[in-house]
Amino acid sequence: MPKRPSVVVVGGGFGGLEAARALGGVDADVTLVDKKNHHCFQPLLYQVATAALSPADVAWPIRSVLSSQQNATVIMAEVSGIDLEACAVATSDGLRIPFDYLILATGATSSYFGHPDWAQYAPGLKTIEDATRIRARILSCFERAERLQDEASRQQAMTFAIVGGGPTGVELAGAIADVAHNVLARDFRRVNPRSAKIFLLDAGKRVLPTFEEELSEYTREALQKMGVEVLAGCSVTNVSEDCVTLSDGRRIDCCCTLWAAGVRASAAAAWLEAPADRAGRVIVDDSLRVSPHRNIFAIGDVAASTSEGKPVPGLAPAAKQMGQFVGSLIAQELSGESRKPEPFVYRHQGDLATIGRKSAVVSLRRIRLKGSPGWLFWSVVHIYFLIGLRNRITVAINWLWEYLTFQRGARLIS
Known part of the structure; x- marks a missing residue:
């Protein structure tokens, strides 16, 4: 039988998962590679750090997320480089994963500004x-x-x-x-x-x-x-x-x-020997491709992209929109469509930040919320975007318990 096209996604964050999902109905083999076995909901990590939630409340196994997607394979490995001539991803344990299309969604780490x-x-x-x-x-x-x-x-x-x-x-x-x-x-x-x-x-x-x-x-x-x-x-x-x-x-x-x-992007630019901005993000074109490679894309925090002349922010909604865009673009090309793709356009969905107990600020188009109404809106949005019904129920119960009793059950020093 003829070999199916291979799409490799590096990174199981918001962008990588969304790209893999967008390729769910495509006649291709999708391989997601991540050094962790779980997807982490980063917007709530601070609640783990301050004992409001346990790690399992804000994480979900990547294999479980993609278990119903028959064309998807998950590999737990740390990527060490990209062989551009052979079109293969190299991992630190010696594995080589060939690709026809490559999506880099490797995220970013903290930047200490030269220190x-x-x-x-x-x-x-x-x-x-x-x-x-x-x-x-x-x-x-x-x-x-x-x-x-x-x-x-x-x-x-x-x-x-x-x-x-x-x-x-x-x-x-x-x-x-x-x-x-x-x-x-x-x-x-x-x-x-x-x-x-x-x-x-x-x-x-x-x-x-x-x-x-x-x-x-x-x-x-x-x-x-x-x-x-x-x-x-x-x-x-x-x-x-x-x-x-x-x-x-x-x-x-x-x-x-x-x-x-501040943040600094992962080593993807060095792997590709590609131009990068001051934060180490790979510079991409309006289709999120890494020039001159037509089959390599960068999305999320690792990509320096613009939309309608403005820089795309390093936010979870932006990464998800990029993942959906690239997944759909690859699906279109694999289906044989020859029309020129529209450029990526980021739709800003608003800014949210919680301040503390019963207090948050929300800026959503023309809506401005603060205090308790903002906190309630922030809570509903974050619960909605969590992966898995169990996580949504657990987080909602934990927040209600803390609100009523002023207690945090995850106060473990480990």
Whole structure:
């Protein structure tokens, strides 16, 4: 029998999964390669990091997601390079996977702006492993404070610095404040977790810079009411194990520093020897192809793309739209259609960020929500986009339980 065309998707995130699904009815072999066996719902990782949810609540096995798609095969392996001449994907364990079409959806990691040594002191939040390590670090700070005798040392042990005032930084800061003020306050005897200090640092003029100024200012005021000190307009010049130094000379002595400022794309550009932007993202054309290769595409956080003259943001909805677009484009070409494809057009679906308990901001076309209405809208949207009915029900029950009892059941140091 004639060999069917082979489409290889590297990366099981939002874009990669959407591309694989879009190829479900195509007469081709679809192979999805990822070094993890699960898809992670990154927008809720901060809730794992702050003990509101367990890892299984925000992740789903990739094999299970694609189990009903008969033309799809899942391979758990770490990609180490691309052989362009042989049209094959190479993995770190020696496997070679030939392709007729290649979709790179390898995502991004935290960028420390030329200071990779800061990563050991200020972890970023991109994976389940990151979230569980951060959870252990946050909870261990309070445990350490309970053992200390000196009041100054206790205060330092309950001081947290979050670098980056985007949605992830805002959500981490608000969630840590909730943990300190509402969850742990009754559990300790020698220290008062409500006295914890949380600093949110950003080099820009305001937090949530992609939101309208009104919502940004509301977020700043809401965080300050929760006990979070927002320091905008000052950059970080040094990070050490127990201290963060700012450009204005201030020094924050802290037990825990978390990084939510900037990302850098994976090594896909180096694999392809392709042009990349300053963040390492592969520069693609209006069909998301990596020039001059007509059969190689890059999508999601690893792609530097534009839509109607504007850069496409590194958001989950953008990655999903890219995956759907590329999957449909390949399906069209495999079916023999010769018409020129329309360029990729990103449809912005809005911006959302939760601030803390019963508070969030939403910017959706002409709709602006804040406070409790925003929080309710944010909750419904995130539950809806989770993969799997079990995850949706579990997350909804956990949030309701926390709302009624002020308790978080995933407070494990592991």
